[in-house]
Amino acid sequence: TDSAGPGIDMYSMRQALGVCGGITPFNFPAMIPMWMFAPAIACGNAFILKPSERDPSVPMMLAELMEEAGLPKGVLQVVNGDKVAVDAMLENPTIQSIGFVGSTPIAEYIYGKGCANGKRVQCFGGAKNHMIVMPDADMDLAADALVGAGYGAAGERCMAISVAVPVGDETADRLIEKLVPRIERLQVGPYTAGDEIDYGPVVTSTAKENILGLVESGVNQGAKLVVDGRGFSLQGYEDGFFVGPHLFDNVTPDMDIYKKEIFGPVLSTVRAGSYEEAIQLAMDHEYGNGTAIFTRDGDTARDFAARINIGMVGINVPIPVPLAYHTFGGWKKSVFGDLNQHGPDAFRFYTRIKTVTSRWPSGIKEGGEFNFKPMD
Template identity: 75%
Template sequence: MREIGHFIGGEHVAGTSGRVADVFNPATGEVEAQVTLASKAELDAAIENAKAAQPAWGATNPQKRARVMMKFVDLLHRDMDKLAEALSREHGKTLPDAKGDIIRGLEVAEFCIGAPHLLKGEFTEGAGPGIDMHSVRQPLGVVAGITPFNFPAMIPMWKFCPAVACGNAFILKPSERDPSVPIMLAELMLEAGLPAGVLNVVNGDKEAVDGILDHPDIMAVGFVGSTAIAEYVYSRGCAAGKRVQCFGGAKNHMLIMPDADMDQAVDALVGAGYGAAGERCMAVSVAVPVGEGTADKLMEKLTPRVENLKIAPYTAGNDADFGPLVTRDAYARVKGYVDKGVEEGATLAVDGRNFSMQGYENGFFIGACLFDNVTRDMTIYKEEIFGPVLSVVRAKTYEEGLDLAMSHEYGNGVAIFTRDGDTARDFAARINIGMVGVNVPIPVPLAYYTFGGWKRSGFGDLNQHGPDAFRFYTRTKTITSRWPSGIKEGAEFVIPTMN
C-alpha cells in the first residue's frame, strides 16, 4: 500500500500520529493509498520550519522570487501529463479536465511573475516642508491555505503562488481525498529554486485545521470548501486575530432569455452543468428559462443531450464527458438529493441513478440527472448538490428570473444568455452576485482579475488571485521622513500637519 506523508523543509516526512485516511481510485472504488493525518505536534514542527525559512526568503528581492515562479511555470508544462494522470487517478475527473485544473493554476503562477511591479509602493516627494513620504508592501510572515478536493492543483496554486511571490512562507493543508498532486507541486517549487521550508504540505483533517487556526505564528489563512466550514474557519481564524479569506458553496443560476441562441445555451448548460461531474463551485446547477415557450424549447433540446452524455473512467481519455464522483459518500449524498427532488414533486426528465459501467461496478459513478418544474421551496433548489444534477426552474418574466438569483443565499456565479444588450447590461448592473457571465456559462475571471463570490459564498474583504491576492498576503507600511536641514528648533506639541 502506497503511503503518503507530508512535505516539510523540502523533504518527504512520514507521519507519526498513527492516524491515516484511505485514498480511493473513484473509478474502481479501490483504496490505492493511505495518507497520514498530522497531529498538532507535527503541524507545529512544520510551522517552526516555515518560520525559520521565511526571513531570508522575505528579504530576497522580488525579481529573484519572480524567477522562481518563471521556472515553476516551465516545470508545470514539462510535467503536465504526469500531474494530470495523478490528479485524475485520485479525483476521477477526465484527463482534459485535469489539465484544465492545472492550467488555471499555472496562469496564476504566470501572473505572480509580475511580483516586482505588484509589490511596488507609492512615493511623494515634498509632502511637507522637507518631508518625503513613501509606502512599502511587506510580507506577513507564515501564512496558510486549506484547500478542497475538487481542484487539487488549481486552488493550492491560487493560494501559495501569490503568497510565496510576496515573500511569505506557506503551510498548505490540502484535501486528504486527493493529496498526491499538492505534494508534487511542492516538489516542483523546490526544483524551481524555492528554498526548503518556504512551502510545506501538511496532510490532515480537522485537527490540523484547528491547529492552523489557533497557532499564533500563522498570520493569515485562505480557505475554499463548503459554506458551513467556511463560516467556521472565518469565525475561528478572525477570533484568533488572523487575516482570513474563505470561499464556500454556490448555487449558480443561468437565465435563458427568449431571444437567446438556444443551441449555444444548451451547449453551455451541458458543459457547465455536468463537467467534472458537477463537482465545481462554479458549475451551473440551475437553468432559468424565461417564458413557457423558452422552457419547452430548452427541454426539447437539452433532454437528449443529457441522455447521451458519455460517462467513463479517466483512462478513456477524450472519449469521456465526465467521470465518477470522488467518494462513495459523495455518491450517496448526490443520489439522496435526486431521491429528495422526486419526493418533493420535481419532474425527473433524465434519471441517472441506475447508471452502471461494466467492469467498474464498484466505482462511484452516477449518471447525469435533469429535473424540470423545480420550485424555489424544494431542497434541490435551495442546497448545493455538488454532482451532475441540473434543475430547470421556469420563470414567467425576466424580473422573476432575476429575483430567483438575487434572492438565493449563495452568490458565487451567475450567467445570462441573450442577444439583447440592454437586458444584459441591466442584468450585470443589478445582480448581487460576485462573478457574472454574459453568454459565458462559467464566468471564472482570468488570473489578472480576482475570483470571489458574494453573500454566503464568500467571507472576507479580499478575493483570490489577481491584485487582491497581493494585498491579502502583504501589509502596507508608510514611512514619513524629514532630515535635519528641514527640522525647526523647538518641541512640537500638536500632531504634525502639512500646512
C-alpha cells in the same frame, strides 16, 4: 508624497506577512493551491499548504517541483491531515493568514476561528449558480453551455451551473427539448477509458449517497425528473462512485434540490414568467458565486450585469471564471472576507502596508566648512 509638510516626506510600502497558510479542496488539487502559494511566495512569504485529505498527491508533487525549480527548502511546506491539522494552523501564532476554499459551513467556521485568533482570513464557500435563458437566446448555444457547465467534472465545481432559468414556458419547452438528447448521450466512466468520456466518478461513496438522496427529495417534493440517472451502473465498476446524469424540470424555490448545493451531475430547471422574476430568483438565493445570462439583447445583458448581486457574471459565457489579472470571488454566503483570490487582491491579502513619515532638519548644507591641511 514629497513635502507633505515643511521638510517632511511620506511614503508607503507593502511588506510580506511572514508565514501564510492555505486549506484547499479536493476538486482542484493543482489550480487552487497555486492560486494561493504562488502570489504568497511572490510577495516574500513562506507558505504552509493543507490540501484535501481525499487527494493529497498532486499538492505534494507541486511542492517537489517547486524545490526542483530552485525554491529553497521550507519556503513551501505541505501538511497532510484533517480537522486536527486545520485547527492547529488556525491556532498557531506564527501563521499570519489563512486562505480556504470549500463548503460554506466549513468556510464560516474557519473564518470565525481564524479571525478570533487574530489572523487575516479569506474563505470561499458554496454556490448555486443560475443561468438565465432569455427567449431570444441561441437555444443550441445555451443547451451546449448548460451541458458542459452542469455536468463537466461530474458537477463537482463551485462554478458549475446547477440551475437553469428559462424565461417563459415556450423558452423552457424549447430548452428542455434541446437538453434531453444531449444529456442522454453523455458518456460516464473512468477517464482512462478514452477521450470520449464526458465525466468520471464523484469523489466518495458519501458524496454519491448525498447526490442520490437529494435527487429522491426532488422527486418526492414534486419536481419532474426528465432525465433519470438513478439506475446508472457501469459494468466492471458496480461498486464505483459513478452517478448518472439527472435533469429536473418544474423545480420551485422551496425544494431542497434548489436550496442546497448538490455538487453532482444534476441540473434543475426553474421556469420564470418574466425577466424580472428570473433575476430575482438569482438575487434572492443565499449563494452568490457565479451566474450567467444567455441573450442576444445588449440592453438586457447590461441591466443584468449592473443589477445582479453576484460576484462573477457571464454574458453568453456559462462559467465566468476570470483570468488571473482580475480576481476570483463571490458574494453573499459564497465568501467570508473582503478580498478575492488571485489578481490584485492576492497581493493585497499577502502583504500589509507600512507608512513612513520622515523629516530631515536642515543642517550641513548651510554653513558647512571643510578644512584641508595645506601641503608642504
